[in-house]
Amino acid sequence: MVKNLLDRVGTITLMGPGPSCVTDEVYRAMSLPTLGHMDSEFIKIMDGIKEMLQKVMATQNRLTVPISGTGSAGMETCFVNLIEPHDTVLILKNGVFGNRMFDVATRLGAEVDAVDAPWGKPIDPEMVKKQLEKKKYKIVAIVHAETSTGVRNPIQEVAKLVHQTDALYLVDAVTSLGGIPVPTDELGIDALYSGTQKCLSCPPGLSPVSFSEKAVKAITNRKTKVPNWYLDMNMIIQYWNGAKRVYHHTAPINMLYGLYQSLYLILEEGLDAVYARHMKYHNMLAQELEGIGLAMLVAPEFRLPMLNAVIVPEGVDEAKVRNDLRNTYNIEIGAGLGDLAGKIFRIGLMGHTAREENVVKVVSALKELI
Ligand code: PLP
Numbered sequence: 001m002v003k004n005l006l007d008r009v010g011t012i013t014l015m016g017p018g019p020s021c022v023t024d025e026v027y028r029a030m031s032l033p034t035l036g037h038m039d040s041e042f043i044k045i046m047d048g049i050k051e052m053l054q055k056v057m058a059t060q061n062r063l064t065v066p067i068s069g070t071g072s073a074g075m076e077t078c079f080v081n082l083i084e085p086h087d088t089v090l091i092l093k094n095g096v097f098g099n100r101m102f103d104v105a106t107r108l109g110a111e112v113d114a115v116d117a118p119w120g121k122p123i124d125p126e127m128v129k130k131q132l133e134k135k136k137y138k139i140v141a142i143v144h145a146e147t148s149t150g151v152r153n154p155i156q157e158v159a160k161l162v163h164q165t166d167a168l169y170l171v172d173a174v175t176s177l178g179g180i181p182v183p184t185d186e187l188g189i190d191a192l193y194s195g196t197q198k199c200l201s202c203p204p205g206l207s208p209v210s211f212s213e214k215a216v217k218a219i220t221n222r223k224t225k226v227p228n229w230y231l232d233m234n235m236i237i238q239y240w241n242g243a244k245r246v247y248h249h250t251a252p253i254n255m256l257y258g259l260y261q262s263l264y265l266i267l268e269e270g271l272d273a274v275y276a277r278h279m280k281y282h283n284m285l286a287q288e289l290e291g292i293g294l295a296m297l298v299a300p301e302f303r304l305p306m307l308n309a310v311i312v313p314e315g316v317d318e319a320k321v322r323n324d325l326r327n328t329y330n331i332e333i334g335a336g337l338g339d340l341a342g343k344i345f346r347i348g349l350m351g352h353t354a355r356e357e358n359v360v361k362v363v364s365a366l367k368e369l370i
Pocket of ligand 1: 172204
């Protein structure tokens with residue numbers, strides 16, 4: 001006999017690469033009665049989500065909506081709507097999620113090139129400049145916050161280079177949004193996607209996306225149909241925008257309640273205060289970890305506040321440390337991926353997780369275990 005779920009799931013302090021801790025208010029919002037997806041009150045809730053997303057994404061883009069699905073659905077949405085077969089795409093990659101972009105773009109029949117940086121180091125704008133001088137691209141794509149390594153990529157410097165060409169600028173803001181500024185309009189980002197389970201502090205399940213007018217034009221001027229029905233923005237927009245809404249797929253109503261409330265809480269606290277809180281507890285964590293003899297992977301100027309990559313000391317069994325944290329202290333942290341498997345811990349301070357009590361909790365547990 002399987003157990004009743006209500007007797008099974010306890011509270012774990014989520015300090016990994018996402019999902020992050022969720023506030024009681026967001027849980028309460030998600031348990032409100034389900035409305036119909038064409039209900040007039042629900043349409044107003046959708047409008048509220050769009051308005052709040054524009055604020056958090058710092059954009060006036062009319063096409064700013066959450067996609068049903070996790071961050072990877074947002075990634076796929078951006079590429080599938082913008083790429084036509086044989087289009088040229090340049091991916092700047094230095095971790096798992098840059099690699100994923102490369103895979104997604106390649107599957108769509110694009111001609112895909114890459115500029116690589118070693119894992120743990122940022123993308124080098126000089127290399128991007130050289131590549132852009134060699135070849136014309138329709139899309140240049142970069143991951144703002146590379147969750148697999150804890151590196152913040154220089155999206156501002158790259159924006160300047162991309163805008164010297166006609167290319168569309170595509171940015172992954174899955175981990176950065178709501179934790180560090182993502183100045184979409186100021187940097188002229190044409191396509192942006194994120195996820196709910198990182199600094200927005202909502203459970204996983206939605207992927208906010210935003211497209212500039214230039215990107216919308218590229219989508220409407222396509223010579224071929226978007227090859228994916230579910231993620232075709234031409235159809236999704238008819239449900240999310242306009243006086244008369246057209247059914248596309250049944251919206252995940254209660255997930256959208258959760259996103260609404262998490263955006264509401266971020267804006268209530270104030271974006272600057274939220275960014276300052278992430279930075280404050282990241283600095284505290286880095287200092288405390290160094291105090292117990294642990295070293296960070298990434299150079300200070302490229303560190304992400306919300307994802308702290310910590311080098312596993314020689315002779316320490318990293319899987320055992322993570323298991324003990326989970327089983328004895330009810331704390332989840334993340335393991336290294338790919339080339340960094342077994343070599344780093346990934347400690348998340350995302351959204352509601354970025355609080356002093358969590359820094360204290362994880363550092364004192366690690367002090368006992370290492
Ligand atoms: N991009 C980045 C930077 C991520 O960190 C993640 C997930 O961790 C994704 C994309 C994919 O998101 P998801 O796992 O929600 O599909």
